Structure formats: C-alpha cells, structure tokens
Amino acid sequence: MTGRTERHVLHLLSDSTGETVSAAAGAVISQFDGLELTRRVHVFTRTRRDVDAALQKISDEPGLVVYTLLDESLAARLRDGCEQLGVPMVALLKPFFDAMSEQFGVTRGRRRPGKQHDVNGGYFDRVAAIDYAMAHDDGATPERLRKADVILVGVSRTSKTPTCLYLAVRGIMAANVPLVPGRSMPPALEEAIAAGIPAVGLIASPSRLVQIRGQRLEVIGASPHMRGADYADPERVREEVAQARLTFDRLGLPVIDVTRRSIEETAAAIMAVLREKEGEEPAL
Incomplete structure (x- = not known):
C-alpha cells in the first residue's frame, strides 16, 4: 500500500489585481512546511457573473476560499454559494475594516476596488x-x-x-x-x-x-x-x-x-x- 499526499486547493478571489490576497496567502503558506497546495486566483471579480463563474470553479475543485470583495452584495453571493458547496471561506479584510471603524469611530468611504493602486x-x-x-x-x-x-x-x-x-x-x-x-x-x-x-x-x-x-x-x-x-x-x-x-x-x-x-x-x-x-x- 502506497501513501498518497492529499492535494489541497486554495481559492483566492479579488475584485482587483489580486496582489493583496496573494501576498497575504503567500505569507501564511510560508509558515506550513511540506504543504501540498494548489492556488487558484480569480481576479477582477466585479459582477454577479464573475462570482458565479468563480463558484463553478470552486465546485469543480473544492477548497478553502479567501476573498477581498468590497461590494457587499457580491461578497454575500459568494458566501451563500460557498455555504451551499460546504467549503470554508475567509473574508480577509473584514476584521481589519471592522476594527478600524470601532477603534477610530470612522466609516469606510466609497468601496472602490483597487483604490490603493490609484495613479497619484x-x-x-x-x-x-x-x-x-x-x-x-x-x-x-x-x-x-x-x-x-x-x-x-x-x-x-x-x-x-x-x-x-x-x-x-x-x-x-x-x-x-x-x-x-x-x-x-x-x-x-x-x-x-x-x-x-x-x-x-x-x-x-x-x-x-x-x-x-x-x-x-x-x-x-x-x-x-x-x-x-x-x-x-x-x-x-x-x-x-x-x-x-x-x-x-x-x-x-x-x-x-x-x-x-x-x-x-x-x-x-x-x-x-x-x-x-x-x-x-x-x-x-
């Protein structure tokens, strides 16, 4: 009997270039030795159709889903889809946003994807x-x-x-x-x-x-x-x-x-x- 290494899949969803979620994933993955992991990156996920296309791919290759979607309606659609598929998900930036709002008494401005990449x-x-x-x-x-x-x-x-x-x-x-x-x-x-x-x-x-x-x-x-x-x-x-x-x-x-x-x-x-x-x- 030969042992087989379990293949894990990580889905990274972004409504922009995917740099933020990819960098965070890389930092976390580096702490796990010997982890056999396949990354699937879904970038510019900005419409319901984009979310549905990503969910189809997640269904084909179930695995952990990590996302940075600023549009709450799209995030909710993704969460509902993941729950139906029975796959875990992580809203990467939400805890940070919530902590900032609670600590400093401020609210987020207009939720525009890729704002950090503005030409200024x-x-x-x-x-x-x-x-x-x-x-x-x-x-x-x-x-x-x-x-x-x-x-x-x-x-x-x-x-x-x-x-x-x-x-x-x-x-x-x-x-x-x-x-x-x-x-x-x-x-x-x-x-x-x-x-x-x-x-x-x-x-x-x-x-x-x-x-x-x-x-x-x-x-x-x-x-x-x-x-x-x-x-x-x-x-x-x-x-x-x-x-x-x-x-x-x-x-x-x-x-x-x-x-x-x-x-x-x-x-x-x-x-x-x-x-x-x-x-x-x-x-x-």
Missing part, C-alpha cells in the same frame, strides 16, 4: 525612483549621487541592484556604487556622503560570495579557465571583503550583512537606517 503623486514618485535606480546601477552617472535618498556601497554580488529596485518600488531613490579591486571610488561618492546623503555598506561572507560568483560565471558560460579566475577566487574574495570593511569604517557607514538576508529583509534594514537618520538633529 506616490505613483509618480515610484516611477521616478525606478528610473533613477536603473540609471544609477553599478556606479553609473556618479555626478548625480547627491540626488539619491540612499546610496548602497558594496563588492560585487551583494544584491545592490535588486535591493535598489525593491526600494524604488517603495518610492526610495537608491543608487549603488560597486567596490572594484584596483579601482578607486568615485570622488562623487565621498562628496555625496559629506553633503549628508545617507549611504549603507552591504557585505556578505566570503564563502557565500565565492558560491554566488561561481554560479554567475556558469550562467554566463565562462570557460573552465575563467572559472578559476580572480573573480571567484576565495583568497581574492576574502581580501575584497576585508578591504570593503575598512572602507565602510573609514567612511563611517552603517553595514548590513546580506549573507542570510532576503532582498526584502535587506531593504527593511536599510529603511530602518533611513528612519533613524531622519530622527537625528539636522547638521549645523
């Missing part, structure tokens, strides 16, 4: 930040570093570029400056730091950098001869990391070790540094 000043700030991050990748156009909200400094493969882009999506203009052996830092970096632009040093363990760089060389099709070149040589990498630490110390930069951090965790640490700096007394 924040949207254009994010677009500008993404454009800035792309234009200032790997030390490009160093003369514009003074326009940055933060500058990330580090040796190759310390996740500077993806972290800059992650910060940009949150409206933070982040530039990055690589520390390259045998190459002096651009004078603009020290000038920007002297002008008060926050800068953060990113570091990783030499062993981790050797591993990542070796993988990078394989991806780009480096020859066996190149694979043993200085870029991924353990001794050279250890020297790079040591020199980077000396540089960070000389410049007085806060340092974040990204060895065991995800991009999100690194970005959160950087934002904490920025918040702390904003709380400082202005320089005279």
Whole structure:
C-alpha cells in the first residue's frame, strides 16, 4: 500500500489585481512546511457573473476560499454559494475594516476596488525612483549621487541592484556604487556622503560570495579557465571583503550583512537606517 499526499486547493478571489490576497496567502503558506497546495486566483471579480463563474470553479475543485470583495452584495453571493458547496471561506479584510471603524469611530468611504493602486503623486514618485535606480546601477552617472535618498556601497554580488529596485518600488531613490579591486571610488561618492546623503555598506561572507560568483560565471558560460579566475577566487574574495570593511569604517557607514538576508529583509534594514537618520538633529 502506497501513501498518497492529499492535494489541497486554495481559492483566492479579488475584485482587483489580486496582489493583496496573494501576498497575504503567500505569507501564511510560508509558515506550513511540506504543504501540498494548489492556488487558484480569480481576479477582477466585479459582477454577479464573475462570482458565479468563480463558484463553478470552486465546485469543480473544492477548497478553502479567501476573498477581498468590497461590494457587499457580491461578497454575500459568494458566501451563500460557498455555504451551499460546504467549503470554508475567509473574508480577509473584514476584521481589519471592522476594527478600524470601532477603534477610530470612522466609516469606510466609497468601496472602490483597487483604490490603493490609484495613479497619484506616490505613483509618480515610484516611477521616478525606478528610473533613477536603473540609471544609477553599478556606479553609473556618479555626478548625480547627491540626488539619491540612499546610496548602497558594496563588492560585487551583494544584491545592490535588486535591493535598489525593491526600494524604488517603495518610492526610495537608491543608487549603488560597486567596490572594484584596483579601482578607486568615485570622488562623487565621498562628496555625496559629506553633503549628508545617507549611504549603507552591504557585505556578505566570503564563502557565500565565492558560491554566488561561481554560479554567475556558469550562467554566463565562462570557460573552465575563467572559472578559476580572480573573480571567484576565495583568497581574492576574502581580501575584497576585508578591504570593503575598512572602507565602510573609514567612511563611517552603517553595514548590513546580506549573507542570510532576503532582498526584502535587506531593504527593511536599510529603511530602518533611513528612519533613524531622519530622527537625528539636522547638521549645523
């Protein structure tokens, strides 16, 4: 007799893009090890027909239903349908809405799906930040570093570029400056730091950098001869990391070790540094 893993289905319904319910589901699912789960995402569920179509799919593949429907008539139709099918359901945002109303004595405004994605000043700030991050990748156009909200400094493969882009999506203009052996830092970096632009040093363990760089060389099709070149040589990498630490110390930069951090965790640490700096007394 062979054991079979039970297949679970999770239905996620949204009246917008599904980002909110998908992100929440991802956070919850990550806490369950070994869970065999199939996700079915139903987006832009904004009419009775949309709800009925989703219910048909739920009937075909019964499973937990999690939804973010702001239109109460549609939510009620979904709940009735789920009760008839005998499947459990979760109104993801309702407890939050109810708590806000009760605690602060306010009522919700017009229930418009996707309102958080409106094109407003924040949207254009994010677009500008993404454009800035792309234009200032790997030390490009160093003369514009003074326009940055933060500058990330580090040796190759310390996740500077993806972290800059992650910060940009949150409206933070982040530039990055690589520390390259045998190459002096651009004078603009020290000038920007002297002008008060926050800068953060990113570091990783030499062993981790050797591993990542070796993988990078394989991806780009480096020859066996190149694979043993200085870029991924353990001794050279250890020297790079040591020199980077000396540089960070000389410049007085806060340092974040990204060895065991995800991009999100690194970005959160950087934002904490920025918040702390904003709380400082202005320089005279």
